[in-house]
Amino acid sequence: MAAHSAREARRFMWLCIGPLILFLVLVSITPTILAIVDSLRELSLTVFTKRGDFIGLENYRTLLREDPVFFSSIGRTALFVIVVVPLEFALGLAVALTINHEFRGRRLVVTALMLPTMVAPVVVGMMWRYLLMPSYGLLTYYLERYGILPSSTVFSDVALAYAVLALIDVWEWTPFMMLIMAAGLAAMPPEPIEAAHLDGAGPWQVLRHVQLPFLRPLIVFACMFRAIEASKVFDSIFVLTGGGPGDATEVVALFAFRTNFVKWDLGYGAAICLVLAFFSLIVAALFYKVVSHGAPARA
Amino acid sequence: MIDVSKSFDGTPVVDHVSLDIADGEFVVLVGPSGCGKTTTLRMIAGLEDVSAGRIHIGARDVTDLHPKDRNVAMVFQSYALYPHKTVAENMGFALRIAKRPKAEIAARVGEAARILGLSDYLERRPAALSGGQRQRVAVGRAIVRDPEVFLFDEPLSNLDAKLRTTMRSELIKLHHSLKATMVYVTHDQIEAMTMGDRIVVMDGGRVQQIGTPLDVYDNPINLFVASFIGSPAMNVFTVAIEAIGDGVRALIGDQALDLPADHPAALARRAVLGIRPEFLTFDPAPGDARLTATIDAIEHLGAETLVDFSVGDARGVAKTGRNERLVRGSQTRLGVAPARILAFDPESGARLRGRS
Numbered sequence: 009m010a011a012h013s014a015r016e017a018r019r020f021m022w023l024c025i026g027p028l029i030l031f032l033v034l035v036s037i038t039p040t041i042l043a044i045v046d047s048l049r050e051l052s053l054t055v056f057t058k059r060g061d062f063i064g065l066e067n068y069r070t071l072l073r074e075d076p077v078f079f080s081s082i083g084r085t086a087l088f089v090i091v092v093v094p095l096e097f098a099l100g101l102a103v104a105l106t107i108n109h110e111f112r113g114r115r116l117v118v119t120a121l122m123l124p125t126m127v128a129p130v131v132v133g134m135m136w137r138y139l140l141m142p143s144y145g146l147l148t149y150y151l152e153r154y155g156i157l158p159s160s161t162v163f164s165d166v167a168l169a170y171a172v173l174a175l176i177d178v179w180e181w182t183p184f185m186m187l188i189m190a191a192g193l194a195a196m197p198p199e200p201i202e203a204a205h206l207d208g209a210g211p212w213q214v215l216r217h218v219q220l221p222f223l224r225p226l227i228v229f230a231c232m233f234r235a236i237e238a239s240k241v242f243d244s245i246f247v248l249t250g251g252g253p254g255d256a257t258e259v260v261a262l263f264a265f266r267t268n269f270v271k272w273d274l275g276y277g278a279a280i281c282l283v284l285a286f287f288s289l290i291v292a293a294l295f296y297k298v299v300s301h302g303a304p305a306r307a
Numbered sequence: 308m309i310d311v312s313k314s315f316d317g318t319p320v321v322d323h324v325s326l327d328i329a330d331g332e333f334v335v336l337v338g339p340s341g342c343g344k345t346t347t348l349r350m351i352a353g354l355e356d357v358s359a360g361r362i363h364i365g366a367r368d369v370t371d372l373h374p375k376d377r378n379v380a381m382v383f384q385s386y387a388l389y390p391h392k393t394v395a396e397n398m399g400f401a402l403r404i405a406k407r408p409k410a411e412i413a414a415r416v417g418e419a420a421r422i423l424g425l426s427d428y429l430e431r432r433p434a435a436l437s438g439g440q441r442q443r444v445a446v447g448r449a450i451v452r453d454p455e456v457f458l459f460d461e462p463l464s465n466l467d468a469k470l471r472t473t474m475r476s477e478l479i480k481l482h483h484s485l486k487a488t489m490v491y492v493t494h495d496q497i498e499a500m501t502m503g504d505r506i507v508v509m510d511g512g513r514v515q516q517i518g519t520p521l522d523v524y525d526n527p528i529n530l531f532v533a534s535f536i537g538s539p540a541m542n543v544f545t546v547a548i549e550a551i552g553d554g555v556r557a558l559i560g561d562q563a564l565d566l567p568a569d570h571p572a573a574l575a576r577r578a579v580l581g582i583r584p585e586f587l588t589f590d591p592a593p594g595d596a597r598l599t600a601t602i603d604a605i606e607h608l609g610a611e612t613l614v615d616f617s618v619g620d621a622r623g624v625a626k627t628g629r630n631e632r633l634v635r636g637s638q639t640r641l642g643v644a645p646a647r648i649l650a651f652d653p654e655s656g657a658r659l660r661g662r663s
Contacts, residue, residue, distance in 0.1 A: 197385065197387075199383045199386075200389055202381075202383070203387040203448070205353075205373075205375055206377075206379065207448070208375040208405055209375065209400075210375070217392075221391035222390070224391075
């Protein structure tokens with residue numbers, strides 16, 4: 009009887025996790041293996057000799073040793089992350105602190121503030137594209153009219169294009185930070201803050217000595233999460249500048265995309281994606297370590 | 308505090324409270340939950356605005372001052388320690404904010420830690436401390452400040468019973484050695500009785516009575532105070548009064564309690580009689596008012612015995628010394644000196660004072 013029910017239990021277990029395993033094999037494991045195989049082959053559709061041949065680690069060698077575009081795109085991505093994440097954090101925290109008390113219409117305000125994050129990134133890109141279009145853009149019109157920007161050059165100036173993309177990302181993702189920080193602040197017991205007030209601390213000191221330490225695990229989580237997300241930024245840049253002018257805004261996701269689906273160098277593209285996946289894995293492991301060990305104990 | 312009121316969204320929580328606390332006094336605000344005692348304390352701290360009235364500390368009117376400018380320190384029920392700071396950093400935080408020299412901070416923290424027996428824990432985080440130690444740190448944080456007023460908001464409620472008793476006497480000792488003004492909020496009438504120089508009994512946002520613990524115990528101003536202070540609680544019997552010969556007779560169910568004509572209840576037609584459990588005796592003396600009661604339960608506490616009894620529909624508790632002769636279910640004579648029977652108005656609950 010016991011053996012029977014144990015077998016029964018095992019069968020039930022496989023019944024439960026079977027579909028998931030099948031799903032993972034189909035959409036994750038198989039493609040990964042295929043990508044690994046492809047990355048070892050010459051698969052450029054623009055080459056006619058040797059196409060499909062196994063060339064060992066040649067793709068990786070070229071990528072890591074000889075491709076300046078790869079490293080500059082990584083550099084651009086890193087810069088992007090370093091610029092947007094702290095900005096989004098600081099602004100998100102500021103807004104969260106501002107709305108961290110009851111007032112009429114608070115829910116409405118929070119919902120309204122959340123809108124940019126809720127819109128699909130491609131739509132965000134399209135929205136800003138129309139706003140900033142050289143000839144018809146609504147924003148371009150006012151920027152020109154009030155002389156803030158001389159002419160319709162937003163996406164043709166290297167630094168400006170980069171700055172605008174960063175600003176759009178900040179616009180889009182600050183609400184996410186705000187939501188997490190607001191949740192953290194709301195979850196905070198009021199007494200330590202009151203104690204700090206009685207101890208003579210002003211708002212800045214309360215923030216620094218009480219609120220920020222309390223929020224630390226959340227801050228780590230939110231910033232890491234955003235850093236990983238921002239390093240994968242694609243949609244809005246693809247829609248707005250396509251990586252241009254030149255390759256000034258070609259972040260690494262865009263580089264991978266172009267290699268695969270513009271240059272049709274599929275083997276090389278697979279190698280790029282796998283190298284990126286490897287980097288992500290390292291970052292994710294670090295992330296996990298920090299999050300699981302970084303939480304301060306509560307009193 | 309002068310005529311201080313507080314309401315939340317139009318609901319009065321603290322209703323015209325006036326309180327004069329002497330320098331160096333230990334005053335306990337006591338009452339059931341929701342009576343406004345904590346709100347009163349928080350208004351003294353400046354954590355709540357007053358809706359009306361003024362608050363003075365010493366010669367200063369602090370009503371409109373920010374908490375940090377009031378020179379008060381508060382110990383919270385939940386300790387409210389800064390979890391990421393060490394014990395020493397917690398205790399020295401106020402001085403650090405005030406930009407005192409490091410040496411002075413270390414000296415004052417060290418001194419407070421010595422008083423509280425925390426010297427070995429200064430480098431620990433609150434999470435590594437027991438509840439009693441955490442509360443000691445919270446007290447230490449207040450001591451280090453050397454404030455004009457110490458405020459305690461149910462500081463012992465989160466501790467277990469034994470620790471509570473220990474901490475209680477430690478706080479009393481601390482008060483004697485610091486000679487500081489302390490305002491202490493509790494719902495525990497035993498804490499109030501044992502700790503306070505004076506106690507303030509509150510109910511429904513109003514001060515019911517202010518006095519020394521024994522004064523409040525012996526001379527409760529109304530039925531609420533009488534029943535709230537004392538453990539086991541005072542026995543109360545609603546009675547009809549009728550005159551007989553040279554006295555009056557109070558009817559408790561089918562029983563009659565004979566009282567002298569000068570008893571405060573004598574002028575009423577109905578009254579609530581209050582008798583403390585310890586004033587009931589099982590061998591009545593001459594002149595005692597007497598009742599025949601049925602013993603419902605006997606609790607032997609060792610040194611003393613609690614006896615649950617009933618008189619008709621009315622129930623009560625008598626407290627006596629060790630007594631092994633009592634039998635559950637039996638009838639017994641209970642006596643009480645008439646002077647020990649307090650009388651209250653059944654409608655208002657106010658104490659009846661008689662002719663005097």
